[in-house]
Amino acid sequence: MPLSWFRAEQFRCLASVELELDPVANVFVGPNASGKTSLLEAAFFLGRGRSFRCRQRDTLIRHGQDAFVLAGRSSGGVSPVMLGVRARRNGTEWQAGGAPAAGVAALAEQFPAQVIDPEIHKLLEEGPGRRRRFLDWGVFHVEPAFLSTWRRYHLALRQRNAALKQDRGDSDLAAWEQELAASGEELVRQREAYLERLRDPLEAIGKALLGSPITLVHSRGWDEKRPLLEALEADRARDRRYRATQAGPHRGDAAVEVGGRAAKDRVSRGQQKLVAAGLMLAQLQIQEQERPGRSALLLDDPAAELDSENLGLLMAAVRTVPAQIWVTSLRGEIPGLPGQSRVFHVEQGAIRPG
Ligand SMILES: Nc1ncnc2c1ncn2[C@@H]1O[C@H](COP(=O)(O)OP(=O)(O)O)[C@@H](O)[C@H]1O
Numbered sequence: 001m002p003l004s005w006f007r008a009e010q011f012r013c014l015a016s017v018e019l020e021l022d023p024v025a026n027v028f029v030g031p032n033a034s035g036k037t038s039l040l041e042a043a044f045f046l047g048r049g050r051s052f053r054c055r056q057r058d059t060l061i062r063h064g065q066d067a068f069v070l071a072g073r074s075s076g077g078v079s080p081v082m083l084g085v086r087a088r089r090n091g092t093e094w095q096a097g098g099a100p101a102a103g104v105a106a107l108a109e110q111f112p113a114q115v116i117d118p119e120i121h122k123l124l125e126e127g128p129g130r131r132r133r134f135l136d137w138g139v140f141h142v143e144p145a146f147l148s149t150w151r152r153y154h155l156a157l158r159q160r161n162a163a164l165k166q167d168r169g170d171s172d173l174a175a176w177e178q179e180l181a182a183s184g185e186e187l188v189r190q191r192e193a194y195l196e197r198l199r200d201p202l203e204a205i206g207k208a209l210l211g212s213p214i215t216l217v218h219s220r221g222w223d224e225k226r227p228l229l230e231a232l233e234a235d236r237a238r239d240r241r242y243r244a245t246q247a248g249p250h251r252g253d254a255a256v257e258v259g260g261r262a263a264k265d266r267v268s269r270g271q272q273k274l275v276a277a278g279l280m281l282a283q284l285q286i287q288e289q290e291r292p293g294r295s296a297l298l299l300d301d302p303a304a305e306l307d308s309e310n311l312g313l314l315m316a317a318v319r320t321v322p323a324q325i326w327v328t329s330l331r332g333e334i335p336g337l338p339g340q341s342r343v344f345h346v347e348q349g350a351i352r353p354g
Pocket residue numbers: 011012013014030031032033034035036037038039059060061062063
């Protein structure tokens with residue numbers, strides 16, 4: 001199972017909580033402002049190295065403290081692996097399997113956490129940044145070369161952009177374009193292979209949730225008719241004016257369609273939430289194929305976000321995904337949860353088993 005044990009110290013309003021978790025489903029019940037979302041945020045941080053609610057890491061440290069600490073025991077693999085994070089105002093330390101880790105990637109492999117929260121419809125409504133992050137998170141779990149390709153690409157991109165800002169000549173730009181084009185084309189191949197894997201699960205989940213298949217329509221981030229190297233060379237004058245590289249997978253997107261039409265124009269807000277949740281669930285299915293028994297699905301107050309019909313559809317789809325569920329609720333009645341689930345009561349930043 002994913003996490004069998006979890007601890008959070010000085011994280012938002014949670015002074016010190018320790019949980020023995022159920023492998024299938026865990027329900028956190030408590031009044032408003034008791035710390036339910038904070039707990040999901042803490043779990044998410046352990047697996048993802050960031051919050052899903054805000055960008056500022058420092059606001060996660062409990063008022064009056066100078067660090068938060070998170071720890072978990074991942075029991076998905078052959079033997080349990082301890083994961084840990086200590087975040088201070090001036091830096092974060094990561095641990096996986098008893099050894100220091102360079103970053104969150106080692107923890108993310110052990111505890112791939114996915115969240116369905118009240119902001120989830122932004123995946124459809126907002127610009128391509130969120131959708132690229134969604135896509136790349138999926139690729140990271142299925143393609144071992146992804147991280148090094150992504151780093152190579154972004155290093156070359158930063159260097160070419162710096163040369164553009166300094167108004168350097170063609171030969172200085174050309175010095176980075178080979179590397180940028182090679183890693184950029186590779187990144188696109190990895191994204192396309194992942195989208196191919198996502199296609200069937202997404203179609204099935206779309207039919208279950210909305211009666212129509214969900215599809216992702218990829219755009220690479222530059223003119224589809226020519227290689228990236230050619231586009232970069234042709235764009236030099238324009239890029240100098242913009243002082244930034246305009247062509248490449250950092251401008252890519254995956255447009256969401258339902259039944260062959262743009263989801264963001266077609267469906268209601270409630271349905272948008274279902275579509276976005278469908279994307280998360282399809283991604284979890286693939287994660288679980290790749291690394292069985294490790295994924296967690298964090299559901300923040302789904303009963304407040306969806307009407308009873310849509311909630312029923314969502315929970316039925318959630319049951320088809322083999323991930324550990326962490327779900328919060330004001331009252332505790334969540335129709336359609338798996339029979340086996342552990343209930344916890346959250347009150348003023350403290351959590352006790354129910
Ligand atoms: N850094 C922090 N230190 C202490 N308390 C915080 C911090 N950040 C947020 N809070 C408080 O934590 C409380 C719990 O918030 P939240 O987890 O959103 O509750 P719930 O999801 O149960 O409604 C809020 O009252 C908020 O003011």
